[in-house]
Amino acid sequence: MRWVRRGAFGILVAGIAVWSLFPFAWQLATSFEPDRDLARFTPTWLPIPGGTLQHYRNVFVAKDFAPYIVNSVIVDVSATAIALVFAALAAYSIARLPLPGKGIVLGLVLAVSMFPQISIVTPLYQILISLHLIDTYPGLSGVYIGLSLPLMVYILWAHFRTIPQEIDEAARIDGASPLRALWNVIIPVALPGVVPAALLGFIASWNELLLALSLMTSPPRQTIPVGIANFTGLYSVPWGDIAAASVVVTVPLVVLVLVFQRRIVEGVTAGAVKG
Amino acid sequence: MRLRLGPLLLVVPMLASLLAVSLYPVLRTIWLAFRNTSLAAQGDRFTGLANARRLASDSHFWKAWRQTLEFTAATTIAETLLGLVIALALYKRFRGRGFVRAAVLVPWAIPTVVTARTFSWLFDQGGLVNYLLVKTHLVGQPVNFLGSTTLALPTLMAADIWKTTPFMALLLLAGLQTIPPGLDEAARIDGASSWSYFWRVRLPLLMPTLLVASLLRALDAFRVFDLPYVVTGGGPASSTETMSTYAYNVLFSGLEIGYGSAIATSMFITEVLIACAFGVFIVRRVRQEG
Numbered sequence: 001m002r003w004v005r006r007g008a009f010g011i012l013v014a015g016i017a018v019w020s021l022f023p024f025a026w027q028l029a030t031s032f033e034p035d036r037d038l039a040r041f042t043p044t045w046l047p048i049p050g051g052t053l054q055h056y057r058n059v060f061v062a063k064d065f066a067p068y069i070v071n072s073v074i075v076d077v078s079a080t081a082i083a084l085v086f087a088a089l090a091a092y093s094i095a096r097l098p099l100p101g102k103g104i105v106l107g108l109v110l111a112v113s114m115f116p117q118i119s120i121v122t123p124l125y126q127i128l129i130s131l132h133l134i135d136t137y138p139g140l141s142g143v144y145i146g147l148s149l150p151l152m153v154y155i156l157w158a159h160f161r162t163i164p165q166e167i168d169e170a171a172r173i174d175g176a177s178p179l180r181a182l183w184n185v186i187i188p189v190a191l192p193g194v195v196p197a198a199l200l201g202f203i204a205s206w207n208e209l210l211l212a213l214s215l216m217t218s219p220p221r222q223t224i225p226v227g228i229a230n231f232t233g234l235y236s237v238p239w240g241d242i243a244a245a246s247v248v249v250t251v252p253l254v255v256l257v258l259v260f261q262r263r264i265v266e267g268v269t270a271g272a273v274k275g
Numbered sequence: 276m277r278l279r280l281g282p283l284l285l286v287v288p289m290l291a292s293l294l295a296v297s298l299y300p301v302l303r304t305i306w307l308a309f310r311n312t313s314l315a316a317q318g319d320r321f322t323g324l325a326n327a328r329r330l331a332s333d334s335h336f337w338k339a340w341r342q343t344l345e346f347t348a349a350t351t352i353a354e355t356l357l358g359l360v361i362a363l364a365l366y367k368r369f370r371g372r373g374f375v376r377a378a379v380l381v382p383w384a385i386p387t388v389v390t391a392r393t394f395s396w397l398f399d400q401g402g403l404v405n406y407l408l409v410k411t412h413l414v415g416q417p418v419n420f421l422g423s424t425t426l427a428l429p430t431l432m433a434a435d436i437w438k439t440t441p442f443m444a445l446l447l448l449a450g451l452q453t454i455p456p457g458l459d460e461a462a463r464i465d466g467a468s469s470w471s472y473f474w475r476v477r478l479p480l481l482m483p484t485l486l487v488a489s490l491l492r493a494l495d496a497f498r499v500f501d502l503p504y505v506v507t508g509g510g511p512a513s514s515t516e517t518m519s520t521y522a523y524n525v526l527f528s529g530l531e532i533g534y535g536s537a538i539a540t541s542m543f544i545t546e547v548l549i550a551c552a553f554g555v556f557i558v559r560r561v562r563q564e565g
Binding site for chain 1: 281282283285286288289290292293295296297298299300301303304307360361364365367369371374375376377378379380381382383384385386387388389390391392393394395396397399401403405406409417437441445449494497498500501504505518519522523526527532535536539540542543546547550
């Protein structure tokens with residue numbers, strides 16, 4: 001009986017790994033296969049031999065995909081950096097300082113994170129038009145700052161709370177201002193919380209479609225998700241090109257996630273379990 | 276004086292951002308829901324409940340509403356159950372656990388538009404799923420999953436379940452890890468089978484995490500937009516239209532700002548109701564145990 005159970009467990013675990021990895025592995029294989037192989041009903045399992053880089057050439061040369069990547073990097077990096085500063089200040093104040101109405105502030109942060117994006121998109125469009133920020137980097141970036149803040153504040157707040165009060169009290173006694181204590185003492189100690197907050201905010205912006213679609217109105221300004229969503233061919237669906245573009249925009253993310261695996265898991269779970 | 280103002284000043288940038296990007300826009304959407312604002316018909320007047328009456332008799336809206344609820348219920352339940360299985364498996368110690376745990380994060384990290392494209396390709400008439408179905412003689416002819424009014428929505432559900440189950444599993448795993456390991460031994464010594472240990476000890480202790488995690492999932496699933504927008508465009512014959520895609524089309528293709536805002540407002544209200552229902556349930560459970 002024992003080996004039956006162990007065998008069943010092994011199959012379950014292997015199944016979990018295959019289920020998680022296979023679809024993306026399939027995109028990866030597809031991205032190296034020539035079109036004539038993709039058009040056949042019987043799939044070519046591995047693009048070896050006979051692999052091609054044609055799809056990657058199509059993506060960057062014929063489809064001119066690089067601007068999407070540049071736009072995404074500019075918008076998402078700036079939004080994440082600024083949001084991180086705002087979130088760190090706010091979380092520090094909520095966790096450590098005599099802020100009146102802490103409960104209300106945290107409640108507001110949580111409530112805002114539940115708003116469906118479709119219910120804010122029209123007014124955002126109108127605001128950006130009136131500020132002449134529609135179809136600009138600062139416009140979309142500013143919106144992403146607001147969108148990534150709730151999760152960041154929550155993660156940072158959960159981490160700041162776990163740091164012993166004596167540490168920043170010692171700094172204050174040595175004559176440091178609250179901001180100096182935050183920067184020199186709290187942030188270094190709370191780094192395990194800062195990393196997932198930054199990464200989760202960045203990933204959320206990197207993957208966002210609806211607002212990017214509505215607020216970046218001209219193709220030269222559009223971001224990666226819009227580029228992938230609008231990827232079409234003249235006569236048939238260019239599966240190979242789509243796969244190549246998918247691989248290009250996903251690999252950096254997957255690498256980041258695998259490198260910071262532990263911290264991301266801590267960050268994701270901080271809210272739901274400790275809260 | 277400095278002591279009181281300082282803490283407040285530190286939260287001002289965050290509050291200002293949330294006010295500008297979320298709070299004010301939501302309130303303005305609700306305000307627009309009572310107007311006939313339209314860029315196509317050039318109207319902009321207060322019309323009271325006219326939009327709400329139109330919603331009530333809009334069969335397309337109710338179809339999207341029903342499909343969105345089906346999508347939300349099916350994916351939330353499937354992701355919770357599958358997530359629980361994965362969490363229980365990853366809780367055990369085994370060789371290669373670190374690898375499997377990392378592998379589970381991959382679907383979560385992939386942009387939804389990429390997931391959408393991947394599943395379009397897998398479930399295409401010439402795609403891998405059809406090849407396997409034909410090869411194993413489960414079907415005679417390739418199935419047109421995404422062109423069928425009955426199969427397109429379940430295909431989108433499959434994509435969502437694939438992408439989001441890992442997130443669920445991680446939340447539940449973290450919940451499992453907060454259960455004191457000593458309980459396991461105590462139950463064994465008392466002669467409890469692992470089956471009854473699961474039902475009597477683990478599951479009840481895991482319940483709060485389970486409820487919070489499925490609440491987060493349900494709220495997220497309810498606003499699904501990327502998958503139908505990219506994979507099917509809401510078709511065929513609007514069989515994958517969700518509330519978000521319908522509102523988006525009314526707003527940005529029909530340019531009916533007032534009516535589109537009414538649809539968005541109805542979504543906002545439904546989200547609040549879902550959150551309240553879960554909230555009441557969670558508070559009750561906590562009280563029972565506390």
